[in-house]
Amino acid sequence: MRVVIVGGGVAGLALANALEKADIDYVLLEGRTEIAPFIGASVAMTANGFRILDQLGCADIILNATYPLEFVRTWGNKDGRLVSQWEAFLLSHKRSGYPLSFMDRHFLLKTLYDNIEDKSKVLLDKKVSRVDHSTQGVSVQCKDGTTYAGDIVIGTDGVHSIVRNEMWRHMDIAQPGLPTKERTLMSAEYKCMYGVARPIPGREGDCDPNYFHRCVGQDISFMWSPAKDGRIFWFVYEKLDKVYHAPDIPKFTDQDALDLAQHGMDLYISDKLKFSDVWENRIAYMCLPLEEAFYEHWSYGRIACIGDTVHKWTPNLGAGANHAIEDAAALASAIYKLAHSKTPPDHKTVEAALSNVRESRKFRAEAMSKATNKTTRLEAIKGPMESLLTYYIAPWFLADFIANRQTTGNVGAEKLEYLPDPPQSLLGTQAFNPTYRTGKKPSLLGRVIPGIPLLLLAYFASTIFSNIVQLPTIGTTFHKVLPLGQLEYHGQIWNLPTMASPLSVMVTFFSPSLLNVDPLQRLQMITFITDLAPLWLIWIFESHRPANVMTFAWWPVIFGVAFQLKGIGMVGPIWFFLHYIQSPLRNYSSLDWRMVNVAAAKTALVAMLATLVVPTFAMYFTPDLDQRLQINVMWQVFPFFTVVFHYLLRKLTVSDTTRVDRLYNVHADLPYVRFAVYTLSAISALTFNWVRFTSTASIASLMIPDWNVVNALLRAEPVGLDFPAATKVFLQVDEVVCFGAAFVWLALLVRDLKKAEMTTTAWWKIVVSGGVGTVLIGPGAVVALAWLWRDEMLATKKAKGSVGDTYVVDKSGPTPDEAARWQKFLNRE
Numbered sequence: 075m076r077v078v079i080v081g082g083g084v085a086g087l088a089l090a091n092a093l094e095k096a097d098i099d100y101v102l103l104e105g106r107t108e109i110a111p112f113i114g115a116s117v118a119m120t121a122n123g124f125r126i127l128d129q130l131g132c133a134d135i136i137l138n139a140t141y142p143l144e145f146v147r148t149w150g151n152k153d154g155r156l157v158s159q160w161e162a163f164l165l166s167h168k169r170s171g172y173p174l175s176f177m178d179r180h181f182l183l184k185t186l187y188d189n190i191e192d193k194s195k196v197l198l199d200k201k202v203s204r205v206d207h208s209t210q211g212v213s214v215q216c217k218d219g220t221t222y223a224g225d226i227v228i229g230t231d232g233v234h235s236i237v238r239n240e241m242w243r244h245m246d247i248a249q250p251g252l253p254t255k256e257r258t259l260m261s262a263e264y265k266c267m268y269g270v271a272r273p274i275p276g277r278e279g280d281c282d283p284n285y286f287h288r289c290v291g292q293d294i295s296f297m298w299s300p301a302k303d304g305r306i307f308w309f310v311y312e313k314l315d316k317v318y319h320a321p322d323i324p325k326f327t328d329q330d331a332l333d334l335a336q337h338g339m340d341l342y343i344s345d346k347l348k349f350s351d352v353w354e355n356r357i358a359y360m361c362l363p364l365e366e367a368f369y370e371h372w373s374y375g376r377i378a379c380i381g382d383t384v385h386k387w388t389p390n391l392g393a394g395a396n397h398a399i400e401d402a403a404a405l406a407s408a409i410y411k412l413a414h415s416k417t418p419p420d421h422k423t424v425e426a427a428l429s430n431v432r433e434s435r436k437f438r439a440e441a442m443s444k445a446t447n448k449t450t451r452l453e454a455i456k457g458p459m460e461s462l463l464t465y466y467i468a469p470w471f472l473a474d475f476i477a478n479r480q481t482t483g484n485v486g487a488e489k490l491e492y493l494p495d496p497p498q499s500l501l502g503t504q505a506f507n508p509t510y511r512t513g514k515k516p517s518l519l520g521r522v523i524p525g526i527p528l529l530l531l532a533y534f535a536s537t538i539f540s541n542i543v544q545l546p547t548i549g550t551t552f553h554k555v556l557p558l559g560q561l562e563y564h565g566q567i568w569n570l571p572t573m574a575s576p577l578s579v580m581v582t583f584f585s586p587s588l589l590n591v592d593p594l595q596r597l598q599m600i601t602f603i604t605d606l607a608p609l610w611l612i613w614i615f616e617s618h619r620p621a622n623v624m625t626f627a628w629w630p631v632i633f634g635v636a637f638q639l640k641g642i643g644m645v646g647p648i649w650f651f652l653h654y655i656q657s658p659l660r661n662y663s664s665l666d667w668r669m670v671n672v673a674a675a676k677t678a679l680v681a682m683l684a685t686l687v688v689p690t691f692a693m694y695f696t697p698d699l700d701q702r703l704q705i706n707v708m709w710q711v712f713p714f715f716t717v718v719f720h721y722l723l724r725k726l727t728v729s730d731t732t733r734v735d736r737l738y739n740v741h742a743d744l745p746y747v748r749f750a751v752y753t754l755s756a757i758s759a760l761t762f763n764w765v766r767f768t769s770t771a772s773i774a775s776l777m778i779p780d781w782n783v784v785n786a787l788l789r790a791e792p793v794g795l796d797f798p799a800a801t802k803v804f805l806q807v808d809e810v811v812c813f814g815a816a817f818v819w820l821a822l823l824v825r826d827l828k829k830a831e832m833t834t835t836a837w838w839k840i841v842v843s844g845g846v847g848t849v850l851i852g853p854g855a856v857v858a859l860a861w862l863w864r865d866e867m868l869a870t871k872k873a874k875g876s877v878g879d880t881y882v883v884d885k886s887g888p889t890p891d892e893a894a895r896w897q898k899f900l901n902r903e
């Protein structure tokens with residue numbers, strides 16, 4: 075197998091390196107006379123490109139020559155106002171294992187070229203002018219009259235690609251009109267001048283090499299960042315007078331560049347610097363149109379194109395070169411398979427292998443194309459919507475959204491399939507995983523269907539509850555009690571502590587257990603509510619992790635108030651269902667998305683004890699029965715109190731270290747989460763066993779309702795239940811259905827873990843542990859401990875398809891230098 079590569083830019087040199095490593099014959103034809111000329115251009119490497127460079131053995135050279143960019147500051151270029159600042163690049167570094175580094179473009183090209191052992195295969199001054207192909211092979215002709223033959227030809231000759239044109243010519247011959255649309259697809263709405271400047275004399279302190287700056291303003295925007303040696307890489311973008319289409323996209327002269335500089339001269343590029351500071355120290359610059367195109371055809375027969383030849387976008391997100399490297403890796407992996415197939419691949423196999431590269435690359439490349447082209451328009455404030463998003467929405471709401479999109483986009487990055495994973499690529503907290511490459515999200519229906527039993531349980535509980543409420547004894551009791559505000563049992567009268575509806579209804583409902591009218595019901599309620607505490611804790615924790623932002627689980631207070639009014643037997647299964655359908659494992663692909671906010675984790679136990687556990691014991695053990703009723707009034711609103719008190723505790727009593735911990739210790743929440751779960755589980759288990767040994771009836775008969783009664787209630791048949799007996803059945807059904815649903819929910823979550831191969835524990839072991847555990851320590855403790863077990867898996871295990879098996883979490887925290895940089899960033903210095 076011999077490959078002819080046309081173009082010795084980023085994609086071409088990356089492909090040459092990859093083929094050399096695969097021991098595949100190739101020749102690279104570069105039109106220029108120099109492989110890495112200095113033209114004032116710079117390029118940023120991101121995790122997706124870095125990993126492949128690492129496989130090729132080039133990453134260390136780049137890492138040593140550059141500073142990692144950590145922080146992004148956005149300035150208004152009219153007045154130098156700080157619009158927003160994010161630690162987006164630092165977050166991306168920690169998640170992927172690779173930093174974002176800016177360098178001279180010629181340095182990147184030279185590094186790639188120097189890494190090639192057999193330089194005789196890279197031919198300079200070879201401007202390709204024609205490409206021919208047959209079912210047997212290809213022939214590539216250069217302007218100097220030389221011809222090169224091969225099995226396939228790869229066009230890496232950039233935005234004005236001759237190979238792409240030749241590919242269209244062949245398509246046109248075979249199927250006239252096939253590429254017609256593509257010929258005029260490329261457009262340009264913006265131009266860009268990029269350059270390099272010397273360090274600005276006396277302003278070195280204002281040019282921190284860990285910062286990247288975006289300077290936004292109407293129709294003109296800037297980006298700049300200092301290099302390790304103090305030089306400044308800079309870019310100016312300006313909107314063109316109209317949208318141009320190929321082949322009429324204009325070229326720009328030096329005078330155009332000078333005019334553009336003049337337009338930007340008085341605009342701010344930070345609070346202290348203006349563009350004139352950079353321009354006066356310029357070393358080199360270049361002005362060009364920013365072409366945009368995403369082509370349908372990347373290959374035809376034995377001709378394939380990658381890099382800027384097939385996806386050209388604006389440079390605002392620094393992605394073109396990185397995706398060109400990914401293209402090269404995907405293509406090299408495909409060629410490697412062809413070259414190592416047992417029999418020489420025929421024409422059809424070669425054609426299919428080349429066209430599959432686009433299939434693999436399409437989703438992520440297209441998503442990036444849209445994102446970066448949109449970013450150009452946001453930064454150059456194209457219209458009112460862009461203005462709203464850039465100045466007002468993004469700074470407040472989109473900080474993590476944008477970083478998350480970037481890192482999630484890179485998770486599915488390509489690599490060289492035939493070379494080992496570099497150790498650095500295993501260190502990130504968001505493992506690379508090619509299964510996230512295709513854009514195919516888990517179907518909602520695929521989660522709704524297994525969740526249906528939860529809805530059935532909610533329906534079951536709601537039917538029973540509404541039929542209980544309609545029992546004549548219930549109606550008579552409420553008609554008697556509520557207007558008078560008095561409860562009467564066995565000739566004794568108690569005043570309701572409140573007439574506020576629905577609190578008076580709820581206190582009445584709890585009165586048989588509170589007043590010990592039915593001692594067994596009292597015991598059932600004590601164990602039921604202490605079982606509820608760990609469950610409520612889980613809901614509180616779930617509401618404080620990024621994985622659940624803007625899902626139903628984000629709003630526990632709504633469900634808490636609802637279950638107090640309607641019964642947790644009905645509301646619980648609905649919460650479990652909604653949580654399940656909104657919690658595919660993908661939501662946890664970055665370890666910091668699992669993290670419970672650290673301040674919330676530290677304070678949740680106290681909030682639970684203060685608002686639920688202590689009031690529960692107080693209302694069932696206070697000797698004065700009137701006081702029990704009074705405490706019950708307060709207890710009824712515990713979901714509201716928990717959320718408010720927890721909020722106050724986490725804001726006022728502890729420091730929230732989540733923002734730093736998600737970078738330097740993604741397990742920071744776990745000790746607090748564990749302690750809270752263990753404590754409430756222990757209280758629940760002890761109470762469960764105290765009830766077991768105190769009760770005159772078996773624990774099963776306390777908790778499980780009489781099936782004949784339930785059956786009759788389901789059919790709305792008459793049942794002779796007095797008020798205490800009716801409340802007893804209600805509360806038994808409430809508990810059994812709620813915890814039954816919790817077990818179904820946990821089983822569904824464990825099923826996710828098993829599918830993703832994050833646990834190999836056999837189902838029978840899980841079922842037996844759950845069953846035996848429930849008998850020994852009660853359902854509340856078992857549910858909480860099982861939930862914690864799942865969390866430990868999410869915090870340490872990698873999902874199927876990821877590189878590496880287990881996350882190695884560095885808990886050492888930031889170094890003094892990192893901490894100082896972080897503080898400076900937070901202080902906006």
Ligand SMILES: Cc1cc2nc3c(=O)[nH]c(=O)nc-3n(C[C@H](O)[C@H](O)[C@H](O)COP(=O)(O)OP(=O)(O)OC[C@H]3O[C@@H](n4cnc5c(N)ncnc54)[C@H](O)[C@@H]3O)c2cc1C
Pocket residue numbers: 080081082083084085086103104105106116117118119200201202203230231232233234235236266268309380381382383389391392393394395396397398
């Ligand atoms: C201002 C600007 C800033 C950018 N910043 C970034 C960034 O920070 N990060 C990033 O990832 N991307 C960035 N990009 C995009 C990135 O530079 C390109 O996407 C990337 O260089 C594409 O690589 P390529 O190999 O496909 O094409 P090129 O790098 O353009 O290489 C094409 C090569 O083919 C050669 N060639 C052309 N015609 C012929 C011919 N007929 N015969 C033989 N050889 C030929 C050319 O001489 C050249 O060497 C930026 C782009 C611009 C315009």
